Amino acid sequence: MKQSRMLIPTQKQDPTGAEALSHRMLLRAGYIQQVSAGTYAYLPLAYRVLEKIERIIKRAMDASGACEMLVPEIIPAQFWQDSGRYDTYGDELFKLKNRHDTEFILGPTHEETFTELIKSSVKSYKKLPLNLYQIQSKFRDEDRSRYGLLRSREFLMLDSYSFSANEADLDQIYKEMRGAFESIFNQIGLSYRGIIGDSGSMGGSDSMEFSAPAAVGEDTIVYSNDSEYAANLEMATNMFVPQKSHAEAQPLELVDTPDVKTIDQVTEFFAIHPDQVVKSLLYLADEQPVIVLTRGDQVANEAKLKHVLGADTLELATPAQVAELLDVQPGAVGPFDLPAETKVIADEYVQPMVNAIVGANQTGKHYQGFNPTRDLPDLEYADVRTVKEGDISPDGSGELQFTKGIEIGHIFKLGTRYSKVLGADILDENGRQQPIIMGCYGIGVSRLLSAVAEQQADENGLVWPTAIAPFDVHVIPTNVKKEEQAELATQITTSLEEAGFEVLVDDRKERAGVKFADSDLIGVPIRVTIGKKADEGIVEVKIRKTGETVETKVDDLQNTIKILAKEI
């Protein structure tokens, strides 16, 4: 492909307003162009990358038994009113009317549409299971779009919906989809983590998020440096390894601790480590008081607490609320002498503590010699701590590390959430009417471009993994006015194309410096430079990723490229 026939508007300078590396480089390298705030045109280079990504996705989905189709992007508002999402989805929903005043939305996702289609065409368990997918533009009226393709108002997404008559089939498809998604991300050459989702961590494997570590990511991901374990910080846990103490239990003793409120003050006052202190905090869970105990070196995790308590809302009590409910100052809260309605919950790590310090629930006083199992035998324990970097992975393999991540995919067991409200029933094997059991599976296709760029671009431009690079080889005659260079460029391009390589040839009458800078921006894995030694039949091969260069005879070029391509 001749570079002169493609629209590649490269820019020398960083565009204003683009913060993220991927956004800057996709703009500068002429891959994308903004059309309106939060919407972008995918120029020819980006489209080639998208097509390769889509091909990888389709092959993996088809291999898993899923079937591709396509539903309209405008959805009757009625579908979403029936499912209850029309009102709850919020301002991110694009709404419109047709000339006859019928209300529509622009689909951000299509659970309702697929459910309605299946509802009217599948009446028996015999026609199930089915897994149907599409790759298509989706719409979300973001309040603040940003980072280019990472948070845009119109984006390309794979969405797949499975329909089955029983849980076992859902489990099977869910497993297949997990495998397919992992295969897709691996083939693309993306570093990613499969993260246990919100509901997943609380009893099941109902949901899994795939996240690509990247500086601009919006989530904090916790992962093991020696296993597959990964979770969002809110959900992450570490292994509970009770340290056994051989110290003899001391008696529980009230100590005057005037002005000692924080953990730091406690450790200083008692000359101990924070892991010998029990921290007590008063929360209001659905407006009911709850005292939460954690080890002094650990932090309570409010997401976990909400789950454990089954609470919809959870807030730390204000000093005024502490005073009102417990009649003490916040620093003196403790699990003793509490009003009847006050619940106490302790993190697992509190249980094995021996001779700890703990608030006495009396202003200016702490207990020492606190032995939880002895002093509060009915205490309820749960995992309510926030993990820290360096904690042991819950599977016992490796230590936990933190990173920022971009959500690139999600698989989700929907169950009967949509089939029930929309009335998508089938007759089961016993002739009984049952709601269909569903799953949904999504990949942010256009977002993957940004995720790969975030992980692999450098300050000179984009660096594409071979599998999704817009071209395999970038052929650059440094001076096309020199006939031998132009001829050699044509000859090399033709022979490489005949050998199955996709070649971009820079046939422009630009200076060599401009061509090299553009080539670095564009980020094709291998560059072949035709320069001064062209008349000797020698060209230079450069690896974009490593910067490594070798000179090679034109006759050896294909072999050299094949060998180098394997190394990339």
Next chain:
Amino acid sequence: MKQSRMLIPTQKQDPTGAEALSHRMLLRAGYIQQVSAGTYAYLPLAYRVLEKIERIIKRAMDASGACEMLVPEIIPAQFWQDSGRYDTYGDELFKLKNRHDTEFILGPTHEETFTELIKSSVKSYKKLPLNLYQIQSKFRDEDRSRYGLLRSREFLMLDSYSFSANEADLDQIYKEMRGAFESIFNQIGLSYRGIIGDSGSMGGSDSMEFSAPAAVGEDTIVYSNDSEYAANLEMATNMFVPQKSHAEAQPLELVDTPDVKTIDQVTEFFAIHPDQVVKSLLYLADEQPVIVLTRGDQVANEAKLKHVLGADTLELATPAQVAELLDVQPGAVGPFDLPAETKVIADEYVQPMVNAIVGANQTGKHYQGFNPTRDLPDLEYADVRTVKEGDISPDGSGELQFTKGIEIGHIFKLGTRYSKVLGADILDENGRQQPIIMGCYGIGVSRLLSAVAEQQADENGLVWPTAIAPFDVHVIPTNVKKEEQAELATQITTSLEEAGFEVLVDDRKERAGVKFADSDLIGVPIRVTIGKKADEGIVEVKIRKTGETVETKVDDLQNTIKILAKEI
């Protein structure tokens, strides 16, 4: 692919409300499903056909040097306000606002978007020509959607836009696009005609429409049965073949013709053929009187008249207007003794007439012995007739035939229509600012499904041309409960797939009759039936299009299919 894993909701009966053959059969065969009035889901079978069509289109477009990309489907209303189309496009434009009250439209076409992109990224003739295309959902808020995919509110379209610095480059790309489109329609296996567009017939080749003959088509197409000539009825012309008469010219003589008004009455009165009569009609062109003369066996064409006269409006004068302007009854209008402001224009075929009858422009009188070149030497002639079936094609090859047609593609030289109003200029070779010269090229992708179905379906269902069939072979074990049949089906499917065929295997536990009916509906070109002779290793091969069947040994199956596939 196992039929049980695909969503193919076939229907035994014609669905209500679907009139067109293609609409009925696409619904009945489980290819499409309505989501809302005028929007359809493309179910897995339809999607496979669409994908094959898209592949053919992309290959042809790429080969012509065009580059694929993708622009957002939501377009800032401002773009269309700037181009002037926001108000003129009418109610077919879907309009919406985002949460910040910015106005958008859903793109029915993207001239403005592409022009804006080029405007901001291309500043010099050196970066041109470019031809950029996309295949994408488009939206048109039809007043009355109908015929399924033929007139729907959301549809898939290829749209390509070319940008060049001079007319020569536009001409070249226009020619390439015409070639690419012809190649695409030929590959698909569609019967079509390239039709000279409105502006085209009037001095140039600025536009060409591609039309697929079909009963439900909305246009009347005129074509030669022996050449490439085709045009819409409004634009069609026939060859001007002046018949030479050797009769001696008679003197012009006024004849009393009481109550003789129509051509029929004239021919009866004078005992002559209509081609010996000159018909005179009074029109008002932009409110100016014009008398139009045609041969008595021909009909004036108002579209042509408007062009010839350069008029915006054209209406046949009412009897009252005739009386007022000419002071005669309508049947007596003639090109004599006219008020000064009355123009006369005659069709070419009037010129060679000898001794004709013509209205005298006096109530109750005609002239006989009318010899136009002698009696009205200053008469203006032009092609203002409507062609008839059987007329000679204007290129002299074959006779004209009429048919109804579906518009499937359009190529158009836009010139500077958009670049001027949107300010998309470049510096030309002489450093002068010039608006970019544009062309646009479109194919109705989803519409092609219907066009092919209209041309090739029968009352048993769809019949796909090999190039775009969802599968190559449909394997049908008549009874999957019989182990030898199920095994043979698997064996045949595997070996055909290994040989590169795409195979749909009907693994359902349905009766043979149901399977055959569904197979006819689905319309895969070749069916392999595994029946009673399975244990002898004999299967039946059937051609969907012809109904022809042959029995073959399983060992010979591939060869048989290859031979038959060539014949289809």
